[in-house]
Amino acid sequence: xxxxxxxxxxxxxxxxxxxxxxxxxxxxxxxxxxxxxxxxxxxxxxxxxxxxxxxxxxxxxxxxxxxxxxxxxxxxxxxxxxxxxxxxxxxxx
Numbered sequence: 001x002x003x004x005x006x007x008x009x010x011x012x013x014x015x016x017x018x019x020x021x022x023x024x025x026x027x028x029x030x031x032x033x034x035x036x037x038x039x040x041x042x043x044x045x046x047x048x049x050x051x052x053x054x055x056x057x058x059x060x061x062x063x064x065x066x067x068x069x070x071x072x073x074x075x076x077x078x079x080x081x082x083x084x085x086x087x088x089x090x091x092x093x
Contacts, residue, residue, distance in 0.1 A: 008084050015077040022070040029063045032056060
């Protein structure tokens with residue numbers, strides 16, 4: 001009985017850590033997206049700015065996979081915690 005409580009606490013802590021990481025990555029992506037602009041560069045001096053813009057868009061695109069992975073892991077942990085909590089409740093009912 002006590003080990004189920006311990007497991008529940010460990011899973012809740014893991015869910016909190018994963019969800020906090022997800023929030024941090026979402027905030028980071030949001031700050032990158034605010035620096036991204038929809039601009040057309042016509043002169044040679046603008047080429048370096050265009051390269052910076054392409055690099056920024058590439059960094060934003062690379063964040064897509066880790067964000068999706070964190071969403072899935074966070075959701076799965078939340079479902080497991082909810083299932084264990086319900087199991088505990090029905091067992092003690």
